[in-house]
Amino acid sequence: MTRKSEDTSRSTIRDVAARAGVSASTVSRVLGGVYPVSATTRTRVLRAVREMDYVADARAKAIAGVGTPTLAFVLEDITGPSFALMAHGVEREATRLGHLCLVCSTEGDARHEVEFVEMMRAQRAAAVILVGGGADTVEYRDRTRRMADSLASAGSRLVLCGRPPLGPGAPVTVIEYDNEGGAYALVAYVLAQGHHRVLFLGGKPDHTTAQGRERGYLAAHRARGLEPDPELVLHGDFTRDSGHRLMRQVLERGLEFTAVVAATDMVAAGALTALHEAGLSVPDDVSLAGYDDIPFARDLHPALTTVHVPYEELGRLAVRTALGREPNTPDEHLLLGTHVVVRNSVAAVEEAAA
Amino acid sequence: MTRKSEDTSRSTIRDVAARAGVSASTVSRVLGGVYPVSATTRTRVLRAVREMDYVADARAKAIAGVGTPTLAFVLEDITGPSFALMAHGVEREATRLGHLCLVCSTEGDARHEVEFVEMMRAQRAAAVILVGGGADTVEYRDRTRRMADSLASAGSRLVLCGRPPLGPGAPVTVIEYDNEGGAYALVAYVLAQGHHRVLFLGGKPDHTTAQGRERGYLAAHRARGLEPDPELVLHGDFTRDSGHRLMRQVLERGLEFTAVVAATDMVAAGALTALHEAGLSVPDDVSLAGYDDIPFARDLHPALTTVHVPYEELGRLAVRTALGREPNTPDEHLLLGTHVVVRNSVAAVEEAAA
DNA sequence: GTGAAAGCGCTAACAC
DNA sequence: GTGTTAGCGCTTTCAC
Numbered sequence: 001m002t003r004k005s006e007d008t009s010r011s012t013i014r015d016v017a018a019r020a021g022v023s024a025s026t027v028s029r030v031l032g033g034v035y036p037v038s039a040t041t042r043t044r045v046l047r048a049v050r051e052m053d054y055v056a057d058a059r060a061k062a063i064a065g066v067g068t069p070t071l072a073f074v075l076e077d078i079t080g081p082s083f084a085l086m087a088h089g090v091e092r093e094a095t096r097l098g099h100l101c102l103v104c105s106t107e108g109d110a111r112h113e114v115e116f117v118e119m120m121r122a123q124r125a126a127a128v129i130l131v132g133g134g135a136d137t138v139e140y141r142d143r144t145r146r147m148a149d150s151l152a153s154a155g156s157r158l159v160l161c162g163r164p165p166l167g168p169g170a171p172v173t174v175i176e177y178d179n180e181g182g183a184y185a186l187v188a189y190v191l192a193q194g195h196h197r198v199l200f201l202g203g204k205p206d207h208t209t210a211q212g213r214e215r216g217y218l219a220a221h222r223a224r225g226l227e228p229d230p231e232l233v234l235h236g237d238f239t240r241d242s243g244h245r246l247m248r249q250v251l252e253r254g255l256e257f258t259a260v261v262a263a264t265d266m267v268a269a270g271a272l273t274a275l276h277e278a279g280l281s282v283p284d285d286v287s288l289a290g291y292d293d294i295p296f297a298r299d300l301h302p303a304l305t306t307v308h309v310p311y312e313e314l315g316r317l318a319v320r321t322a323l324g325r326e327p328n329t330p331d332e333h334l335l336l337g338t339h340v341v342v343r344n345s346v347a348a349v350e351e352a353a354a
Numbered sequence: 355m356t357r358k359s360e361d362t363s364r365s366t367i368r369d370v371a372a373r374a375g376v377s378a379s380t381v382s383r384v385l386g387g388v389y390p391v392s393a394t395t396r397t398r399v400l401r402a403v404r405e406m407d408y409v410a411d412a413r414a415k416a417i418a419g420v421g422t423p424t425l426a427f428v429l430e431d432i433t434g435p436s437f438a439l440m441a442h443g444v445e446r447e448a449t450r451l452g453h454l455c456l457v458c459s460t461e462g463d464a465r466h467e468v469e470f471v472e473m474m475r476a477q478r479a480a481a482v483i484l485v486g487g488g489a490d491t492v493e494y495r496d497r498t499r500r501m502a503d504s505l506a507s508a509g510s511r512l513v514l515c516g517r518p519p520l521g522p523g524a525p526v527t528v529i530e531y532d533n534e535g536g537a538y539a540l541v542a543y544v545l546a547q548g549h550h551r552v553l554f555l556g557g558k559p560d561h562t563t564a565q566g567r568e569r570g571y572l573a574a575h576r577a578r579g580l581e582p583d584p585e586l587v588l589h590g591d592f593t594r595d596s597g598h599r600l601m602r603q604v605l606e607r608g609l610e611f612t613a614v615v616a617a618t619d620m621v622a623a624g625a626l627t628a629l630h631e632a633g634l635s636v637p638d639d640v641s642l643a644g645y646d647d648i649p650f651a652r653d654l655h656p657a658l659t660t661v662h663v664p665y666e667e668l669g670r671l672a673v674r675t676a677l678g679r680e681p682n683t684p685d686e687h688l689l690l691g692t693h694v695v696v697r698n699s700v701a702a703v704e705e706a707a708a
Numbered sequence: 709g710t711g712a713a714a715g716c717g718c719t720a721a722c723a724c
Numbered sequence: 725g726t727g728t729t730a731g732c733g734c735t736t737t738c739a740c
Contacts, residue, residue, distance in 0.1 A: 028736085029736095055476045059478065062716095064735045078445065079649075102455065102457075103457045104455065122409045122415075124412070295594070298627065299623035414717035710740085720732105
């Protein structure tokens with residue numbers, strides 16, 4: 001019925017061997033590559049392989065010790081632009097290095113995370129890359145440490161991307177980018193434009209990424225001898241909706257400010273829309289800046305001033321270092337730099353009325 | 355040196371058995387679940403398992419017939435918002451159904467695609483989902499047909515998402531969304547606002563998705579007794595940059611039009627920016643519409659009128675139907691509906707001067 | 709150059 | 725209940 005093979009079940013190496021009139025080992029050898037096999041046998045085997053459309057079972061090969069290595073990537077939600085960028089970097093580098101790439105979404109649930117890591121350990125993944133910040137609680141450290149240890153004891157390795165590092169000695173690699181430094185530079189820039197009251201639309205208070213950015217915000221103020229008004233720093237999450245909601249509330253409350261820096265470009269996007277909805281013009285009425293430099297940032301109107309995070313590079317680096325190290329080496333900590341991208345959403349304040 | 359296990363290499367079921375003082379099968383049984391094992395033995399085994407932090411090798415289980423099934427998702431670039439949405443749907447549904455999810459980026463290279471499919475076949479993936487349109491050439495059909503056949507003959511199944519269907523009888527499932535219908539409805543809406551010269555920023559001329567949308571554009575005109583000016587339909591690709599470049603060129607050439615519909619929200623985003631850069635206001639000076647309804651569409655300014663495509667649902671549906679069918683059933687063709695989402699980027703034309 | 713046999717880590721059929 | 729044996733699909737000694 002089917003066109004090229006009458007047998008419905010997948011054929012094994014023995015089937016091929018039978019058809020070629022040789023032994024299984026011979027088939028294995030010609031398929032394997034560089035083992036000496038006579039030319040005529042080789043062609044006969046190859047013909048059989050072609051005729052049966054045979055591919056060796058990768059799992060069986062793996063178990064026999066010659067499998068395609070696998071790498072796992074677990075994140076919260078691939079839909080976030082920065083996650084997608086990292087995923088892309090991971091995937092590209094993984095395939096470049098001849099690895100398969102398994103992906104799991106946790107939907108932000110820590111239990112799923114643990115389950116996934118367990119599955120990846122069962123899959124004998126060469127490394128598992130855990131992405132996305134969170135709270136740095138002792139529960140987090142314990143849980144993650146446990147994952148790191150079991151991965152390491154299974155000859156694998158855990159990589160933390162943009163996540164709080166564990167205590168010293170844990171068999172993990174952590175790769176972060178400079179949240180505080182980036183936010184510092186960005187806010188310093190905004191302040192230098194003459195703004196004095198700049199609103200900060202932050203993330204969850206216990207989220208380390210959010211904290212780092214908030215610290216940068218604070219530090220930049222203090223470096224100028226300013227003490228930021230606590231009323232100006234708000235908390236939400238990293239979504240577009242959070243930015244939209246927060247901005248609307250602020251506008252209703254009639255808080256006074258001339259600039260807003262958002263913890264995330266997504267948050268900035270939501271805030272921008274809220275600003276527009278309120279009839280305010282950016283940057284004429286209020287300046288706005290984001291963080292992440294997602295591709296869309298430049299198509300916002302006005303184009304968003306933000307801080308660039310090399311997400312794709314981060315992903316690539318994650319797999320490179322994960323694959324390049326011995327499982328049990330204790331923690332390595334990489335910090336990638338970020339830099340401000342000035343576009344059109346932040347303006348200098350015109351007059352100093354105060 | 356490590357904390358919980360002194361042995362560096364992963365332990366096998368036999369190691370656990372030895373430590374618990376039982377046979378390997380017994381360990382297998384307690385881990386397996388519902389096979390009768392005496393309580394004391396069970397606890398002893400479980401303790402050994404815990405102490406050694408043992409997890410059974412999934413590949414070995416698979417080969418023995420009780421593995422976690424795997425599903426593969428191959429796309430061009432996970433970075434595209436609509437791809438990311440689909441990927442998310444696929445991933446969620448796959449894990450809901452207890453499958454692991456392998457992902458591969460082809461970077462648009464057909465050879466990579468074939469290679470990936472081959473690898474997935476070797477992995478004995480339960481199904482492979484191929485995403486993203488392309489040219490409907492005989493080369494495409496042959497190549498894809500070949501992939502479908504070999505997958506089917508290996509007990510797996512090919513799913514085409516938003517791709518040209520193969521000839522009849524191929525063992526594939528194709529899931530599409532209504533490009534022509536969506537574009538038709540959208541353009542009809544734009545036309546109904548009084549626009550007569552609407553620019554179409556299309557994709558590659560041989561890309562079936564682009565063609566479908568272009569057909570809708572044309573059909574909507576004809577339904578109103580209009581014959582669209584050929585000068586008004588432009589070709590590029592589905593990227594933001596394409597939209598930006600095309601729009602700029604059009605503006606330089608001084609083409610006359612009052613509305614533009616882009617083949618993609620990304621294209622629309624680029625076009626919008628170009629429009630802004632030229633000092634034009636949307637929708638006051640020119641109306642603009644997109645296609646896809648990516649999350650960002652509503653944060654563009656003005657919020658983009660577009661057509662909604664249920665990408666995430668598409669992904670979920672893809673895995674559900676892929677997993678729910680027998681490998682060799684010939685083609686099934688699902689067409690998902692789309693609908694126009696009216697936001698603020700299209701205005702009615704004020705006066706009829708002509 | 710090629711085949712037979714052992715073994716990878718697991719489960720399942722078959723004893724006892 | 726539990727151990728022994730065979731077998732999953734492959735690779736790799738080890739003979740010849």
